[in-house]
Amino acid sequence: MRTRPTLAALAAALTLTVSAGCSTDPAPTDDRTRSTVSSANKTGTGDVRTDLEPLTKRFSALGTPVSATWMSGTLGGDAPGPSTYWIDAVVEVTPETAATLRAASPAPTTEAPDVEDGVRSAVPSGQLLRSTSLDALFAQGSFRAKAYLAADSDTVVLVALGQ
Numbered sequence: 001m002r003t004r005p006t007l008a009a010l011a012a013a014l015t016l017t018v019s020a021g022c023s024t025d026p027a028p029t030d031d032r033t034r035s036t037v038s039s040a041n042k043t044g045t046g047d048v049r050t051d052l053e054p055l056t057k058r059f060s061a062l063g064t065p066v067s068a069t070w071m072s073g074t075l076g077g078d079a080p081g082p083s084t085y086w087i088d089a090v091v092e093v094t095p096e097t098a099a100t101l102r103a104a105s106p107a108p109t110t111e112a113p114d115v116e117d118g119v120r121s122a123v124p125s126g127q128l129l130r131s132t133s134l135d136a137l138f139a140q141g142s143f144r145a146k147a148y149l150a151a152d153s154d155t156v157v158l159v160a161l162g163q
Contacts (some may be wrong), residue, residue, distance in 0.1 A: 042086050044073020048118040055089055059145070059158065061137040063097035066154075069122040071115075075161070087143075087160040088115035090122035098154035104133040106149050113148050113157045127151035 049070050056062055070089035093101070106129030113123060128148040138145035143162030149155070 042073055042075060042116065044071060044086075044116075046118065047071065055087070055091060058087070058143050058160075058162070059138050059140055061097075061101065061140075062091055062156065063094055063100075065097075066092040066094060068092070069119055071118050082163055085162055087145075087158060087162075088113075088119045089156075089158045089160070090115075090119055090124075091156045091158065093154050093156055095154055098149070098156075101134060101137065101147075101149050101156065102129075104131055104137055106131040106134045106147075108151065109148070113146070113159050115157065115159060123157055124150040124153055124155045126153070128157065 049072070050068060052065050052068055054072075055068055055070060056065065068089055068091040070087060070091070072085060072087045074083045074085055076084070108127050109130040111128075111130065113128070115123060127150075129151055130146070130148055134147045134149060135145060138147045138158060138160065141162065143160050145158045145160035148157040150157075
């Protein structure tokens, strides 16, 4: 003989089901738009680099850059498993590349790029421009970047994450 659950048993089961789906943690962000992780620490060698090939390999939207100042490393500690890499870069691009980037309609921002100290001094002092369309130009492979374009020079600032 089969018994039917009581109303109290159904209510308890429903409460457990709803409670299990709730969390106080914020919802995860979409990887296509996430560009920083505030809870993880950037680790790296502390070396400031000027070589261009690692940047152009990851971000074809840079074209053939004139120069760059950048740093990189991983997020978090020495936990096993895949690593998330970060790149903070200030890149001088050609006028033609800058014109292509400006076509992404970036608008003035008061947001300052969150870059490591070794790169911060290379960030242009004038107005910076940003847009999700500009960011999208630097979404390549597993890397995503928050991209800033200097309003009065051919300089791009990238705050990037990828695997």
